[in-house]
Amino acid sequence: MGTQTLDISPVGRVEGDLDVRVEIEDGYVVNAWTHAELFRGFEVILRGKDPQAGLIVTPRICGICGGSHLTCASWALDTAWETEVPRNAILARNLGQIVETIQSIPRYFYGLFAIDLTNKKYQNSRYYNEAVRRFAAFTGKHYEIGVTISAKPVEIYALLGGQWPHSSYMVPGGVMSAPTLTDITRAWSILEYFRTNWLEPVWLGCSLERYEEIQTYDDFMAWLHENRNHRQSDLGFYWRMGLDIGLDKFGGGVGKYVTWGYLPHEDKYQKPTIENRNAAMIMKSGVYDSYSDTHTLMDHTFTRENTTHAWYDEGTADVHPFDRTTNPTAKNHKDFNGAYSWSSAVRHIEYGRLEAGPLARQLVAGGTHGESWQHYDGFILDVFKRMGGPSVHVRQLARVHEIVKLYRQAERCLREFKLNEPWYIKPKQKDGRGWGATEAARGSLCHWVELEDGKIKNYQVIAPTTWNVGPRDAEQKRGPIEEALVGIPVADPADPIEVGHVARSFDSCLVCTVHAHDAKTGEELARFRTA
Numbered sequence: 001m002g003t004q005t006l007d008i009s010p011v012g013r014v015e016g017d018l019d020v021r022v023e024i025e026d027g028y029v030v031n032a033w034t035h036a037e038l039f040r041g042f043e044v045i046l047r048g049k050d051p052q053a054g055l056i057v058t059p060r061i062c063g064i065c066g067g068s069h070l071t072c073a074s075w076a077l078d079t080a081w082e083t084e085v086p087r088n089a090i091l092a093r094n095l096g097q098i099v100e101t102i103q104s105i106p107r108y109f110y111g112l113f114a115i116d117l118t119n120k121k122y123q124n125s126r127y128y129n130e131a132v133r134r135f136a137a138f139t140g141k142h143y144e145i146g147v148t149i150s151a152k153p154v155e156i157y158a159l160l161g162g163q164w165p166h167s168s169y170m171v172p173g174g175v176m177s178a179p180t181l182t183d184i185t186r187a188w189s190i191l192e193y194f195r196t197n198w199l200e201p202v203w204l205g206c207s208l209e210r211y212e213e214i215q216t217y218d219d220f221m222a223w224l225h226e227n228r229n230h231r232q233s234d235l236g237f238y239w240r241m242g243l244d245i246g247l248d249k250f251g252g253g254v255g256k257y258v259t260w261g262y263l264p265h266e267d268k269y270q271k272p273t274i275e276n277r278n279a280a281m282i283m284k285s286g287v288y289d290s291y292s293d294t295h296t297l298m299d300h301t302f303t304r305e306n307t308t309h310a311w312y313d314e315g316t317a318d319v320h321p322f323d324r325t326t327n328p329t330a331k332n333h334k335d336f337n338g339a340y341s342w343s344s345a346v347r348h349i350e351y352g353r354l355e356a357g358p359l360a361r362q363l364v365a366g367g368t369h370g371e372s373w374q375h376y377d378g379f380i381l382d383v384f385k386r387m388g389g390p391s392v393h394v395r396q397l398a399r400v401h402e403i404v405k406l407y408r409q410a411e412r413c414l415r416e417f418k419l420n421e422p423w424y425i426k427p428k429q430k431d432g433r434g435w436g437a438t439e440a441a442r443g444s445l446c447h448w449v450e451l452e453d454g455k456i457k458n459y460q461v462i463a464p465t466t467w468n469v470g471p472r473d474a475e476q477k478r479g480p481i482e483e484a485l486v487g488i489p490v491a492d493p494a495d496p497i498e499v500g501h502v503a504r505s506f507d508s509c510l511v512c513t514v515h516a517h518d519a520k521t522g523e524e525l526a527r528f529r530t531a
Contacts, residue, residue: 032485068440080434083427087266089174099153104441110146127241174424205233251392253484257360260437261285286364295367321460345473356443356467358399
């Protein structure tokens with residue numbers, strides 16, 4: 001049987017700018033290309049603007065993780081202007097980002113991923129009828145609960161910033177809000193509502209304290225079989241069904257992972273610099289190489305972008321973002337041997353292509369590198385090794401595992417506020433270079449800014465999706481999603497649900513109508529309404 005080429009456009013269910021091409025032989029994907037179809041040009045928009053324009057413009061990059069962009073924009077100017085940031089402001093920034101990520105997890109799981117479990121391919125699974133009852137789009141009982149509850153955490157963000165999304169309450173030198181005792185009390189009640197109405201009874205089937213006892217793969221399996229509530233929780237049900245339908249068998253990727261680290265400690269990063277950031281993060285930065293089982297710290301100087309296969313007139317060299325000037329081509333043609341995407345290929349100068357996201361964060365959390373006080377959690381690293389490495393299934397577990405620890409960090413922020421202390425210290429503007437980084441829900445996010453004559457000379461953003469959906473680099477190395485697609489089974493080319501599983505396990509930002517066609521004949525094979 002010859003090679004069949006499928007073009008799937010778009011792949012995701014939010015922000016539909018990612019297309020995928022796969023070549024299939026004997027029922028398996030043998031080659032893949034991911035191509036971002038939308039150029040937005042925020043780097044071009046910001047050129048020549050006031051230094052603080054990034055605080056207004058970059059949160060509009062994304063309607064789900066705008067707070068993460070605001071975090072990066074603020075810290076970038078803090079490091080450029082050498083500001084002082086009071087502890088209350090650091091806590092308020094952290095809390096905004098935490099609750100934004102907490103809302104993203106159930107919204108992603110129910111609205112973007114779990115509805116695939118109701119695909120007709122799985123109708124012979126013993127879990128299928130229950131999956132339909134829980135996860136069917138719009139009609140599933142837990143779909144409705146999960147999507148609805150996801151709106152609650154960002155009510156806390158609105159208490160801090162006046163609105164969500166697209167607030168700009170974080171500014172160089174702190175935050176432009178001073179929550180009252182009433183605000184803090186209201187935030188506690190919102191957290192408690194989230195916990196008692198979904199997180200414990202629906203998602204976990206147990207208390208947070210019981211779930212926090214899980215430290216290893218064996219602990220997790222013991223928890224799963226401990227009682228019916230655990231098995232029948234959405235987490236327990238997903239784990240069992242995922243194994244039953246084989247989500248642990250494909251979707252590996254590049255096997256190397258990156259996180260910038262996030263949540264700066266309120267007493268350790270009040271005078272932020274690029275150089276002292278790593279030692280001040282609660283959730284530590286790092287690179288994990290699964291081939292050598294080693295952890296190292298991540299530094300922005302290791303980052304390179306390559307546009308060999310992207311629609312930019314910038315040459316074929318690997319370039320650090322401080323040295324890059326975004327220069328999009330006026331006209332572009334999709335050439336899978338040449339340029340085929342608006343995304344650059346992001347590389348580590350030593351490790352090459354890296355995967356970003358919750359799996360990366362949790363694998364790095366299992367390392368013993370970094371400072372002794374920084375967060376450590378070896379659970380997902382142990383699962384990763386026991387399950388034989390990365391897969392769609394392990395990637396999903398890593399994502400949802402974060403929610404309990406982030407919930408605890410939100411509680412910590414509320415406890416640590418000292419309402420009568422400063423929230424803002426006015427900075428002195430100056431020219432220079434700054435860098436701000438964090439972990440958005442989808443992975444490693446950073447902003448680089450260069451200021452000259454009181455204006456933005458250059459602004460560069462590398463988002464999580466840039467790491468993951470980037471095209472081939474100058475060495476023809478595939479990006480993480482491209483690599484994860486190679487080797488997956490496709491049972492029905494007219495309904496390539498397996499491609500969707502893999503791409504959506506990375507939670508790339510993409511939209512509502514999915515259709516597939518045969519690239520040779522142009523015949524449309526299927527069309528699916530997903531939102």
